Amino acid sequence: SQQGEEDPQALSIQEGENATMNCSYKTSINNLQWYRQNSGRGLVHLILIRSNEREKHSGRLRVTLDTSKKSSSLLITASRAADTASYFCATDAGNAGKSTFGDGTTLTVKP
Amino acid sequence: EADIYQTPRYLVIGTGKKITLECSQTMGHDKMYWYQQDPGMELHLIHYSYGVNSTEKGDLSSESTVSRIRTEHFPLTLESARPSHTSQYLCASSEFGRDYGYTFGSGTRLTVV
Numbered sequence: 438s439q440q441g442e443e444d445p446q447a448l449s450i451q452e453g454e455n456a457t458m459n460c461s462y463k464t465s466i467n468n469l470q471w472y473r474q475n476s477g478r479g480l481v482h483l484i485l486i487r488s489n490e491r492e493k494h495s496g497r498l499r500v501t502l503d504t505s506k507k508s509s510s511l512l513i514t515a516s517r518a519a520d521t522a523s524y525f526c527a528t529d530a531g532n533a534g535k536s537t538f539g540d541g542t543t544l545t546v547k548p
Numbered sequence: 549e550a551d552i553y554q555t556p557r558y559l560v561i562g563t564g565k566k567i568t569l570e571c572s573q574t575m576g577h578d579k580m581y582w583y584q585q586d587p588g589m590e591l592h593l594i595h596y597s598y599g600v601n602s603t604e605k606g607d608l609s610s611e612s613t614v615s616r617i618r619t620e621h622f623p624l625t626l627e628s629a630r631p632s633h634t635s636q637y638l639c640a641s642s643e644f645g646r647d648y649g650y651t652f653g654s655g656t657r658l659t660v661v
Contacts, residue, residue: 470649479554479638479652480591487647525591527650535581535606536650540590 441469441526441539449545456513458542460526461506469502470527470536471511480525483511516546551575554639554653561629561660569624569656571639580622581650583638584608591638597622598644629660 441462450456460469468487472480486493486502486509493500499512513520523543527536552573561567573580578599583591583606593606597616611633612626622641626633636657640650 468647472649472652477636477655477657479654480640480650482649482651485647485649523588529647535593535596537593537607538583538591541588543588 441528441537443524443526443539443542445542446540447543447545449547450516452516452518452546452548454516454546456516456520456544456546458511458524458544460509460511460539462509462526462528462539463507464528464530466504466528467531468529469500469509470529471498471500471509472525472527472538474523474525474541476522483524513544516544518546518548520544521546552639552641552651552653554637554656556656557654558657559659561658563628563630563660565629565660567626567629567658569637569639569658571622571624571653572620573622573641573651573653574620575641575643575651576619577641577651578619578644579642580616581640581642582606582612582614582622582624583640584610585636585638585655587636595624629658631660634658634660 470485471483474480523541525541527538529536555570582595592608594610595614639653
């Protein structure tokens with residue numbers, strides 16, 4: 438079954454609000470990555486957090502990792518309409534360098 | 549902008565045709581991957597490669613084949629396309645031993661009629 442699972446499946450917020458999405462996984466990992474995908478396009482790598490890190494920031498993005506709970510969260514602060522996209526987590530479990538992707542959270546930011 | 553290119557961007561073909569989806573990257577990455585993704589759904593790994601002359605099947609059974617004769621090139625071939633192959637195909641690459649994540653191409657949207 439899926440290594441990474443995101444929730445919620447869909448999230449709709451107003452511009453300026455914060456968006457939080459979560460990812461849970463099943464096995465021990467080397468790192469966890471978050472990606473954004475605009476409709477009909479490829480994925481864009483946003484941020485990677487290693488298993489020995491607990492929090493990481495990049496611009497308006499904040500990622501946390503709790504390895505004891507096997508979960509991660511992605512927070513987008515002060516959201517913009519341009520943040521509307523699907524967001525995927527992916528886990529690298531040291532499985533020969535392959536990352537496993539979750540099924541994504543669809544974020545809609547209303548202007 | 550990502551230095552990984554997929555062509556064609558869109559393809560509509562008839563059942564039974566042989567097709568090759570192209571993927572090239574200019575970053576010198578050793579690892580390359582093909583994922584299949586239906587609209588709004590998760591990504592499924594169908595093939596991957598760790599370098600020249602290395603190819604492996606992924607987690608999702610696929611009737612496609614791949615080759616890796618050059619580092620920069622990782623084409624995917626369907627010998628006889630069927631409507632069940634209709635999907636988006638995403639190519640990605642990453643660098644061995646570095647925690648940088650994957651770089652994805654823009655994808656090929658395949659429709660088999």
